[in-house]
């Protein structure tokens with residue numbers, strides 16, 4: 001008899017196959033995309049993880065599965081239980097999918113500044129959504145605190161606490177980091193990305209640092225309105241948040257527990273203005289056929305600038321966090337970009353892509 005391991009996984013009814021096990025089995029193992037134009041321009045290899053290919057459409061599927069598994073393993077989440085989270089959207093979408101696949105209820109608190117597409121999708125996935133005013137973390141009405149309090153008052157509910165629960169970074173330590181290492185044959189000189197919770201950067205970054213004996217540089221990319229760039233530049237001083245960015249899901253006003261697992265080993269940081277993120281967003285569509293969210297294009301801008309800093313011949317990895325589908329009414333709308341003063345950020349020869 002053929003060994004089950006040679007055939008793959010054993011499913012129900014004796015069926016053995018190399019099929020993956022449901023929604024959660026399809027998370028991760030995303031392609032690493034070589035970005036030709038910018039690699040040739042910089043003389044480096046700029047490669048980016050196609051996280052938009054995760055079954056829930058974003059890098060946050062990995063964290064969603066990570067925090068739910070952790071809650072199950074710790075006995076906090078039992079059959080028929082409820083997962084409660086504060087999220088700008090993608091974590092909620094990942095959680096809502098995993099909850100359906102595992103039979104849990106899902107309750108999401110989100111700042112009311114997020115795109116309608118994300119709210120609609122969460123509701124279609126069966127989540128109960130509470131859009132709440134976007135107030136700072138130190139305000140008790142902040143979406144995170146509301147999620148925590150809601151879970152506290154509901155029997156058999158768990159607040160998955162994506163910002164400070166390090167099961168989030170661990171998911172990237174166990175999957176994203178090893179995938180990047182293997183897909184570059186261990187030849188990755190630098191890894192750079194923006195952070196929201198810090199899970200992706202800290203988890204994947206920690207793995208790459210360890211695996212390379214400290215040789216892989218880990219850089220943080222920051223949008224306007226986030227304090228992390230100045231925190232790193234100043235050697236650890238936290239300032240008040242000022243300014244804002246059109247990039248959703250990234251930027252931070254504090255050092256989360258997830259980011260804290262790596263923050264002292266970060267080699268540098270870059271601040272990327274929205275004008276550059278928009279310009280490269282349209283360029284990646286035009287030259288690579290990639291239809292991306294703005295945190296992805298911010299990451300690519302950061303990888304390009306890091307390539308210019310480190311010099312030719314280096315391999316620099318980053319993350320394509322999600323696709324544009326969730327933001328197209330904003331990112332591909334002339335009117336919306338104009339309302340943000342960003343209409344001139346689209347290069348003239350690419351303006352025809354802004355069709356909405």
Ligand code: PMP
Nearest residue numbers: 090195196197198200249295321
């Ligand atoms: N990009 C997008 C679009 C996101 O939704 C998020 C998560 N909020 C991130 C990037 C940042 O990922 P992380 O939370 O792992 O730092």
